[in-house]
Amino acid sequence: MAPVIGKAKAAVDISIAYLTGIRHLFHRPYTLRFPQQRYAVEKGYRGRHLLHLDRCTGCGICAWICPEKCITIVPRGQRWYPQYFYGRCCFCHFCTDYCPEFALEETVEYDIAEYTRDRLVWSPERLSKPPVKKDDKYVFSVDTIGGASQVPQKEE
Amino acid sequence: MSAPPKPPPLTTVESTETSDSGAQTLTLSVGPQHSGSGHMRLIVEVDGDIIVNVAPDPGYVHRGIEKIIELRNIIKSIPVIERPSIIDASNLNHAWVRSIEEIQGVEVPRRGQYLRTLLNEMNRIMSHLYWLSIYGVFLGHTTMFMWPLGDRELFIDLAEKLTGARITYSYLVPGGVRRDLPPGFAEEAVKRTEYFEKRLKEYDRIFFNNPLFTSRAKGIGVLSREKAIELGCTGPTLRGSGVDADLRKDEPYAAYPELDFEISTRPDGDSFSRAMVHMDEMRESCKMIRQIVKKIPSGPIRRKAPIVLPRGVAYGRVESARGECSFYLIGEGGDKPYRARYITGSYRNMAAIPAVLLGNRLADMPTAWWSIDYWPVEADR
Numbered sequence: 065m066a067p068v069i070g071k072a073k074a075a076v077d078i079s080i081a082y083l084t085g086i087r088h089l090f091h092r093p094y095t096l097r098f099p100q101q102r103y104a105v106e107k108g109y110r111g112r113h114l115l116h117l118d119r120c121t122g123c124g125i126c127a128w129i130c131p132e133k134c135i136t137i138v139p140r141g142q143r144w145y146p147q148y149f150y151g152r153c154c155f156c157h158f159c160t161d162y163c164p165e166f167a168l169e170e171t172v173e174y175d176i177a178e179y180t181r182d183r184l185v186w187s188p189e190r191l192s193k194p195p196v197k198k199d200d201k202y203v204f205s206v207d208t209i210g211g212a213s214q215v216p217q218k219e220e
Numbered sequence: 221m222s223a224p225p226k227p228p229p230l231t232t233v234e235s236t237e238t239s240d241s242g243a244q245t246l247t248l249s250v251g252p253q254h255s256g257s258g259h260m261r262l263i264v265e266v267d268g269d270i271i272v273n274v275a276p277d278p279g280y281v282h283r284g285i286e287k288i289i290e291l292r293n294i295i296k297s298i299p300v301i302e303r304p305s306i307i308d309a310s311n312l313n314h315a316w317v318r319s320i321e322e323i324q325g326v327e328v329p330r331r332g333q334y335l336r337t338l339l340n341e342m343n344r345i346m347s348h349l350y351w352l353s354i355y356g357v358f359l360g361h362t363t364m365f366m367w368p369l370g371d372r373e374l375f376i377d378l379a380e381k382l383t384g385a386r387i388t389y390s391y392l393v394p395g396g397v398r399r400d401l402p403p404g405f406a407e408e409a410v411k412r413t414e415y416f417e418k419r420l421k422e423y424d425r426i427f428f429n430n431p432l433f434t435s436r437a438k439g440i441g442v443l444s445r446e447k448a449i450e451l452g453c454t455g456p457t458l459r460g461s462g463v464d465a466d467l468r469k470d471e472p473y474a475a476y477p478e479l480d481f482e483i484s485t486r487p488d489g490d491s492f493s494r495a496m497v498h499m500d501e502m503r504e505s506c507k508m509i510r511q512i513v514k515k516i517p518s519g520p521i522r523r524k525a526p527i528v529l530p531r532g533v534a535y536g537r538v539e540s541a542r543g544e545c546s547f548y549l550i551g552e553g554g555d556k557p558y559r560a561r562y563i564t565g566s567y568r569n570m571a572a573i574p575a576v577l578l579g580n581r582l583a584d585m586p587t588a589w590w591s592i593d594y595w596p597v598e599a600d601r
Binding site for chain 2: 074077078080081084085094105106108109110129130131132154155156157158161170204206211212
């Protein structure tokens, strides 16, 4: 009698497993179609750096604290500014924390991949430009009915 | 100009190995580039399809992190220390800052301690979910591969709001943490942990109660209580063998003494027990996250700590997702340590690999092996 009960229980458990999976066919997907649908990160995200040229004194503390040695201090006329090599940057943003003049800032720009290596070297002038506004509007949302998924951000 | 030397003539290689009993065995090399082993090699000797001998061959992803730490100052070392196990970054980071604070004599403010604990518990869930998704795909259960990786996003997104980074946070620094809670974090954390607990029930239904899993995991890879203690296992591997040992209870640090949680143990010591310990820990971590955002005291998050490591010796240890992670640190008065010994949970659990695999069938190897939650990069450091 015991093997029959065991087999019946196994059949029930497998049916429950299948039903649990099938139920999720009708849920919203978790994923985004990336180049068309872009994920919007919140302010405070540690993306690429923004350099305020007017505040920077060229002291070099950012280059000293950088764990990956990706910052070089380069001359521009009478002054010195940091230049970043994003091929090495690990986005720890210790440079932003340690800047005594608040000349560095984190931005929400995360999509900075390039086709060539030399394009990954960001000069002080390029770093000082504010991030390009892209159509980042999808955010991760959890609600009790629809579950978790990426949904377009609500307009404010 | 002389001619290059001739290559030696090709000869047939004859096997000289003979076994005393007359039984013929076959030696297999599983890894180092094998989806079922991670970045390490297991030299497995099989008789038929019974495993008679296993020799783990670690070191494939050794990076010399202990030496790198000696050459950098204590702040610059933080991103490096996270790299061995980026899915469990904040727990490893916590061991490092604890050992530094012990030498410096810096006391972390209570709010800072709570924020550290919050990130540690979120990281524990992320790490266990990653383990679970790989376990699913090892056993051919593709849904269990997709779901945990998708649900990791719940906590990765929370961690991104808190720290600014999705995986490698560099959030814990000597003296406290780098950022305070963002507005609206507490409600979001409660909502997501409650949703995640519902998802864990679905995991039970689709995987852990499923006979396709239980028949392959129960009684496979048994590690007895005595053997687990003898081999020096830690973490879920040890608790899966019925030993009630967890640093969060035994030597409470950060905000753990003020939290109400239970240590999950299972007596059987097989693959199923170890898997269920991981599931129970995720449930407990959800409870802890809700308690933390409710109880978190106000006040400063960081106290000023010098960048200099005074002369002294310290041993800082925490319970990471894979077991006890510890630093033995010697300072000599400069900004770099004289020596830092770095031991992780996977390194301690390596001794259990032969013990759980011996005597099993080769087809049961993925079930038994991955239930230890061995992360080769973390063990090689």
